[in-house]
Amino acid sequence: MDYGTILQILDSAVRLMTPLLLACLAGLYSERAGVFDIGLEGKMLMAAFSAAATAAVTGSVWLGLMAGVLAAVGMSLIHGLAAITFRGNQLISGVAINFLASGLTVLLGQSWFALGGRTPLLEGAARFGSITLPGAEAARAIPVLGPFYAEVVSGHTALVYVAALVVPGTWWLLYRTRFGLRLRAVGENPASVDTAGVSVPRLRWAAVAICGVLTGLAGAYLATGLSAGFVKEMTAGRGYIALAALIFANWRPWRALGATFLFGLMEAVANRYPELDLGPVTIPSMVMSALPYLLTVIILAGFIGRATPPRAGGEPYVKER
Amino acid sequence: MTRLPRWADLVLVPLISLALAFAISALVILSIGQNPVEALKVMVTGALGSSYGWGYTLYYATNFIFTGLAVAVAAHAGLFNIGAEGQASLGGLGVALVALSLPWPHWGIALPAAMIGAALFGAMWAFIPAILQAKRGSHIVITTIMFNFLAAALLNWLLVNVLRPPGSMDPASAPFPETTQLPHLTDMAAAVGIEWGRNTPANISFLIALAACLLVWLLIWRTPLGYEIRAFGRSERAARYAGIRPTRIIVVAMMISGGLAGMMAINNVMGEAGRLLLNSAEGAGFIGIAVALMGRNHPVGIVLAALLFGFLYQGGAELALWTAIPRELIVVIQALVILFTGALDNMVRMPLGRLLGRS
Amino acid sequence: MALSGTQGTAPPAIELRGISKAFGPVQANRDISLIVPAGTIHGIVGENGAGKSTLMSILYGFYRPDAGQILVGGRDAGITDSQSAIRAGIGMVFQHFKLVPNFTVVENVILGAEDGALLAPSVSRARKELRRLAADYQLEVDPDAVVETLSVGHQQRVEILKALYRQADILILDEPTGVLTPAEADHLFRILKGLRDRGKTVILITHKLREIMEITDNTSVMRRGEMVATVPTARTSPEQLAELMVGRKVLLRVDKAQAAPGAPVLELSGLRMVDRAGVERLRGIDLTVRAGEILGIAGVSGNGQTQLLDILGGYPETGAQVTGTARLAGGALPLTGTDARARRHAGIGNIPEDRQAEGLVMEFSAWENTVLGRHRDTGRALMDNEAIRSRAAAQMERFDVRPRDPELAAKNFSGGNQQKIVVAREIESRPILLLVGQPTRGVDIGAIEFIHRQLIELRDAGAAILLVSVELDEIMALSDRIAVMFDGRIMGERLPQETSAAELGLLMAGASPSGIPPEQGQPEASHSEPSKGLI
Amino acid sequence: EPALVFDLGGKFDKSFNEAAYNGAERWKAETGGTYKELEMQSEAQREQALRRLAESGLNPIVTTGFAFGEVLNKVAPDYPETRFVIIDTVVDQPNVQSNVYAEPEGSYLAGVLAGMASKTGTVGFIGGMDIPLIHKFRCGYAEGFKSVRPDGKVITNFTGTTPAAWNDPVKGGELARAQKAQGADVIYAAAGGTGIGVLQAAADEGILSIGVDSNQNHLHPGKVLTSMVKRVDNSVYEAFKAGEAVEPGIKLMDLKADGVGLAMDDNNAPLITPEMTAAVEQAKARIIAGEIVPHDYMSDNSCPAD
Ligand SMILES: Nc1ncnc2c1ncn2[C@@H]1O[C@H](COP(=O)(O)OP(=O)(O)OP(=O)(O)O)[C@@H](O)[C@H]1O
Ligand SMILES: Nc1ncnc2c1ncn2[C@@H]1O[C@H](COP(=O)(O)OP(=O)(O)OP(=O)(O)O)[C@@H](O)[C@H]1O
Numbered sequence A: 001m002d003y004g005t006i007l008q009i010l011d012s013a014v015r016l017m018t019p020l021l022l023a024c025l026a027g028l029y030s031e032r033a034g035v036f037d038i039g040l041e042g043k044m045l046m047a048a049f050s051a052a053a054t055a056a057v058t059g060s061v062w063l064g065l066m067a068g069v070l071a072a073v074g075m076s077l078i079h080g081l082a083a084i085t086f087r088g089n090q091l092i093s094g095v096a097i098n099f100l101a102s103g104l105t106v107l108l109g110q111s112w113f114a115l116g117g118r119t120p121l122l123e124g125a126a127r128f129g130s131i132t133l134p135g136a137e138a139a140r141a142i143p144v145l146g147p148f149y150a151e152v153v154s155g156h157t158a159l160v161y162v163a164a165l166v167v168p169g170t171w172w173l174l175y176r177t178r179f180g181l182r183l184r185a186v187g188e189n190p191a192s193v194d195t196a197g198v199s200v201p202r203l204r205w206a207a208v209a210i211c212g213v214l215t216g217l218a219g220a221y222l223a224t225g226l227s228a229g230f231v232k233e234m235t236a237g238r239g240y241i242a243l244a245a246l247i248f249a250n251w252r253p254w255r256a257l258g259a260t261f262l263f264g265l266m267e268a269v270a271n272r273y274p275e276l277d278l279g280p281v282t283i284p285s286m287v288m289s290a291l292p293y294l295l296t297v298i299i300l301a302g303f304i305g306r307a308t309p310p311r312a313g314g315e316p317y318v319k320e321r
Numbered sequence B: 001m002t003r004l005p006r007w008a009d010l011v012l013v014p015l016i017s018l019a020l021a022f023a024i025s026a027l028v029i030l031s032i033g034q035n036p037v038e039a040l041k042v043m044v045t046g047a048l049g050s051s052y053g054w055g056y057t058l059y060y061a062t063n064f065i066f067t068g069l070a071v072a073v074a075a076h077a078g079l080f081n082i083g084a085e086g087q088a089s090l091g092g093l094g095v096a097l098v099a100l101s102l103p104w105p106h107w108g109i110a111l112p113a114a115m116i117g118a119a120l121f122g123a124m125w126a127f128i129p130a131i132l133q134a135k136r137g138s139h140i141v142i143t144t145i146m147f148n149f150l151a152a153a154l155l156n157w158l159l160v161n162v163l164r165p166p167g168s169m170d171p172a173s174a175p176f177p178e179t180t181q182l183p184h185l186t187d188m189a190a191a192v193g194i195e196w197g198r199n200t201p202a203n204i205s206f207l208i209a210l211a212a213c214l215l216v217w218l219l220i221w222r223t224p225l226g227y228e229i230r231a232f233g234r235s236e237r238a239a240r241y242a243g244i245r246p247t248r249i250i251v252v253a254m255m256i257s258g259g260l261a262g263m264m265a266i267n268n269v270m271g272e273a274g275r276l277l278l279n280s281a282e283g284a285g286f287i288g289i290a291v292a293l294m295g296r297n298h299p300v301g302i303v304l305a306a307l308l309f310g311f312l313y314q315g316g317a318e319l320a321l322w323t324a325i326p327r328e329l330i331v332v333i334q335a336l337v338i339l340f341t342g343a344l345d346n347m348v349r350m351p352l353g354r355l356l357g358r359s
Numbered sequence C: 001m002a003l004s005g006t007q008g009t010a011p012p013a014i015e016l017r018g019i020s021k022a023f024g025p026v027q028a029n030r031d032i033s034l035i036v037p038a039g040t041i042h043g044i045v046g047e048n049g050a051g052k053s054t055l056m057s058i059l060y061g062f063y064r065p066d067a068g069q070i071l072v073g074g075r076d077a078g079i080t081d082s083q084s085a086i087r088a089g090i091g092m093v094f095q096h097f098k099l100v101p102n103f104t105v106v107e108n109v110i111l112g113a114e115d116g117a118l119l120a121p122s123v124s125r126a127r128k129e130l131r132r133l134a135a136d137y138q139l140e141v142d143p144d145a146v147v148e149t150l151s152v153g154h155q156q157r158v159e160i161l162k163a164l165y166r167q168a169d170i171l172i173l174d175e176p177t178g179v180l181t182p183a184e185a186d187h188l189f190r191i192l193k194g195l196r197d198r199g200k201t202v203i204l205i206t207h208k209l210r211e212i213m214e215i216t217d218n219t220s221v222m223r224r225g226e227m228v229a230t231v232p233t234a235r236t237s238p239e240q241l242a243e244l245m246v247g248r249k250v251l252l253r254v255d256k257a258q259a260a261p262g263a264p265v266l267e268l269s270g271l272r273m274v275d276r277a278g279v280e281r282l283r284g285i286d287l288t289v290r291a292g293e294i295l296g297i298a299g300v301s302g303n304g305q306t307q308l309l310d311i312l313g314g315y316p317e318t319g320a321q322v323t324g325t326a327r328l329a330g331g332a333l334p335l336t337g338t339d340a341r342a343r344r345h346a347g348i349g350n351i352p353e354d355r356q357a358e359g360l361v362m363e364f365s366a367w368e369n370t371v372l373g374r375h376r377d378t379g380r381a382l383m384d385n386e387a388i389r390s391r392a393a394a395q396m397e398r399f400d401v402r403p404r405d406p407e408l409a410a411k412n413f414s415g416g417n418q419q420k421i422v423v424a425r426e427i428e429s430r431p432i433l434l435l436v437g438q439p440t441r442g443v444d445i446g447a448i449e450f451i452h453r454q455l456i457e458l459r460d461a462g463a464a465i466l467l468v469s470v471e472l473d474e475i476m477a478l479s480d481r482i483a484v485m486f487d488g489r490i491m492g493e494r495l496p497q498e499t500s501a502a503e504l505g506l507l508m509a510g511a512s513p514s515g516i517p518p519e520q521g522q523p524e525a526s527h528s529e530p531s532k533g534l535i
Numbered sequence D: 001e002p003a004l005v006f007d008l009g010g011k012f013d014k015s016f017n018e019a020a021y022n023g024a025e026r027w028k029a030e031t032g033g034t035y036k037e038l039e040m041q042s043e044a045q046r047e048q049a050l051r052r053l054a055e056s057g058l059n060p061i062v063t064t065g066f067a068f069g070e071v072l073n074k075v076a077p078d079y080p081e082t083r084f085v086i087i088d089t090v091v092d093q094p095n096v097q098s099n100v101y102a103e104p105e106g107s108y109l110a111g112v113l114a115g116m117a118s119k120t121g122t123v124g125f126i127g128g129m130d131i132p133l134i135h136k137f138r139c140g141y142a143e144g145f146k147s148v149r150p151d152g153k154v155i156t157n158f159t160g161t162t163p164a165a166w167n168d169p170v171k172g173g174e175l176a177r178a179q180k181a182q183g184a185d186v187i188y189a190a191a192g193g194t195g196i197g198v199l200q201a202a203a204d205e206g207i208l209s210i211g212v213d214s215n216q217n218h219l220h221p222g223k224v225l226t227s228m229v230k231r232v233d234n235s236v237y238e239a240f241k242a243g244e245a246v247e248p249g250i251k252l253m254d255l256k257a258d259g260v261g262l263a264m265d266d267n268n269a270p271l272i273t274p275e276m277t278a279a280v281e282q283a284k285a286r287i288i289a290g291e292i293v294p295h296d297y298m299s300d301n302s303c304p305a306d
């Protein structure tokens, strides 16, 4: 494998990582606040559809982005209502949200565009264009690092860079601010927050809303950055992989970057080498695509590392002395 | 939290939740410029207006009874089995292996063997998440989700590389021998002189599903094992005090659950398709969640809810055929039913509690 | 500000006027008025469920009262939530700590009281403040320690520090000593006295009249949601307080004949247990319980009694390592087994410490609960529910369980009646050895007498009974022999007629009978005041 | 009243199903008739769909896609009065017309054009599901390409091994980028809906692409070299036109019958030089004349151009 191929695979991995990373961080906020969210997939799907539909109609990718974020936040609202306000079962609510998105996107898409649940192809300003970072072309001359900068770092769409910034941002917010302290506390022991005179529902609502915004970005990227329009079920399990990455990352932002990059890389490698030939063994593509799920199970089983989810996760908070 | 009288909790809450789900579905239909009343008419005539419609409704209901029972048995043990879909797919594999392995002389011999194969493979697929939950504390919801994907990948690989007959382009197994074709309800009705449900896939599995309901009822409410499952599901500590071993219950309940989900395959794989197709479970495993929630984890409720979803499924297929409403409408309805009965139930329960003036 | 109970002209620290609060049909607080003078330690006593915690939670803004007014320092404090209570200078240490286990002490302390949107300034201020508070009040804790690694006593200090960091002038403590070793309790009381001496007001909820007599200036008594009396502690007695609590003269004496112990039923030797975290919870227990006698095990909770009962019951904590030998009625009893059913089969009955979490499946009906643990005894494939129902009805009749409805879910019975269902089940199985943990916790006097009588009758019928209770009076009243447990060891055995509560209290505090300090006991333990008779 | 059943991927896949749809619409516009249409959502639905259509007396029933083969084999005998038409595979039943296309012939022409348009001498092929049918496309393409660039290289990728492979534009796009990185400057996408992603990525990356089944030249004018069209529309149109009298048996749609071909229109005109046109015309003539026989991969599961 030559350097150019490696760069190309890394470049592809960065693109494929981005929706996973955004969704994973979305889940991180929600679950760190004690609201489990297996509805990432649905929110992303809904966002992808809304973003593509709006961009197709208005011709503006930015309006599309806003619509995508709004749609995902709307789905988050349903989840918040179930999980926070009515103290329902968060897992069931997540399952319902995934189905809702899966059905609604096609239903609405078919009724608006009559393209079998697809949106029209996005062109020009209706899509995110790639951004060439300053000096990318000039840097190519520098050996090793130059091409890396030009190929892997430069030339992505805006949301890729946004996602990359969300990682340190999340870390800073979580560990360096009052909001982060309270957010982490409410996921571990909501009673501690409540008795300290801070509203548990308000914190959880904030987390769920942030989760909505980030899944919105993830979905919008999928439909208007990574591809040029919405096709049904286009998330293709990425929400679940993001969930897997979240577990893999042990609910920490920097590790989320690592985990999603790993999963993005696996996808990129599988794309490039459907039958990965490792000398003595050939790994079929099914194994490659199943690997994130398999890894998650292994992590959960505690054979590598140990997943320690937020302690109050999944439990509706009921005041108790 | 205010408490409701039992009847209200068992009947009124699900009914109101269902009504809400349907009301919102009607709004969705309106919003895509269609007429909900017309849609309902198409669904009712298509699913219940003829013996043909009923044949399909019962066929789908059979699937949902199995997966609904599967989710319910796990729920009694306090376990949320989202993996019925994968377990049902693996059940299909079990059926296919049985049906293709021997020259079965008669369906009557092939059926019990296929049932064992189906249940065994489904149970096996539930076993790993169960043992990981019991021994390593891995959250069963996440592991069963992952196992759904793993099941899909495994079946993809098997169907493409192993089970696909030479020269075929479909990722599907070879057709099962004619002799393994299960008797259709049509044939059974014809045997007693009734013409009913011609060319529909409803088959003897429906009766087996009903028998499974009875057995599950006996298991849960009449056997010591069922007592243990319920005790464990409601209080793990009390169960331990009572000498009920958590590992055993988690594993046994999940394997029964997986076995039931797997048994669905005798209906769709053996009874209908006659070969193993890709994605054979068609989401029935997830519908099992809605069915169990609606049916309050009780076999009688599950049969009723399964019929409802059978109706929705068949009605939805008719909708797609005769109107401009895509079949995805039933996915939306399914989502709303799960949402309102399973996650927003307190939204119904709280005001109802005030209304009924009980605490 | 006036010191120690003297009532000056200064407004009271707290004044409650006509507070009422109902949870559904349960009237937890009914028209309660209370004055707590500033700079005093004010005790509140009352039976379980009397409404003490509810009242304090209202004061702390955690619950909203249905009616009534709260005055702090003479002014309506406008307490609507915990935030406003904190602003009014009220701090609360809950019975179950409200700490974030994986946060450090500093993080826990600043949570909710941060100085701004960024953490750094709060953290550095908190460090300084914690150093000062530690010096002022003997509240030393490592600010960077992760809370879950701290002992219970230290965690409680963190709770107090949280309140003081928020500049609380009024500190409420809800049953603070229930989880403490006597030494830790003593340290706590020194802290509380220190707080009072610096002008702070302390409200202390406790069940232990000894503590009331020892430390409080005034005491209020609650009964069934009402405030029945507030008296200066110096002018009352434990007997009077007890009478106020229950509403009638209390005579906690059990009439029982002299025991006629027979052959040993349970013989334990060298029982050790290391829990999953690697902590040794039992450090070599030797015990014998004979037929026809009650062996009482006294001790502060958390000294290994629970582990002892769980191991004997056949359901030790998962991952625990158990060693040692045991014999039951002469035959070997494998200790490592985790088969509670086999234990029952061998004739061991078990009234667990926590009836709601262990003794009953709260969602199950009463009749289903009557076979919990014995649900496989018939050995048949199907359970005979009709037979179980009718036996349950008869049992409820005999044990006076009210309401007498076998179909009612266990959660819908009151605490005392829940306990009767458990006691009935275990006693009627005619065990040769009955394990009993905290049989009367949260149970009213009438039921206590009934349950005690049942235990004596079982003893007189020849059963061996191992009784664990934190209530010293219960141990004294029921036991034929008393063993005292401390830190996973038996500190000594006494006959009830030959010992005193004072001596037992010493043993419970870890003072070794021969006067040699125990290896594990805290050094300051020995000078803890011997407990007087608890009532 | 005739009926048309679309395969997974849906009628607006801009490709195979859409071609069928266009044929039906053409018939509708010309005759003013109506027809029933249905889209598949899952594998397991096929049988119910066919039966329901047959039950309700629709005739003929046209099914698009080889995946209906097995099911049709089972269903057709139950409805002897109904005529079925299947596209892309052969079903040997007395009431079924099987339409098969000479994909190698059309693909051969595409390969010739790719060979002439390529500057790097490396071209790409992205297939949908990895099945012999798609290898037919690949093999013809490779042969045509090698006929003009004997030393050239064809990079091949498939999106998957299941029907989901027809509908994964994201992966299609990634594969196209990977092929470009390996030097490919013309990429032929025989991948249904996935091809949309391939064509998009190729346009974004500034290389050429070749569409399939339908004329996809208009998707990115000036960036799609050509499209290898299968005249599925003609099959559907003719079946509808024949109505209940549709002829059972095998119907071969090859170059001669105008069943396959390259799409040339205004959108790709700037890309096509006169030499290219000449070369393609010449190859076409020789194929029709039988002088060139592009290899049918499915005849022996191998490709001489490999
Ligand atoms: N959140 C609640 N919901 C319903 N009932 C409650 C709630 N909290 C308290 N109660 C009821 O209110 C009454 C008073 O309870 P409270 O906890 O105040 O008693 P307490 O005096 O603190 O008892 P203990 O000594 O056991 O701590 C009890 O009957 C209790 O069951
Ligand atoms: N949280 C609750 N919700 C609903 N009902 C309750 C609740 N707590 C108690 N009850 C009901 O109120 C009644 C009184 O309960 P409580 O525990 O206060 O009894 P009690 O007077 O303390 O009796 P005992 O002395 O036997 O414990 C019980 O019959 C119970 O059914």
Ligand SMILES: [Mg+2]
Pocket (backbone or CB within 6 Å): C052, C053, C054, C095, C174
């Ligand atoms: Mg209390």
Ligand SMILES: [Mg+2]
Pocket (backbone or CB within 6 Å): C048, C049, C414, C415, C416, C442
């Ligand atoms: Mg009580």
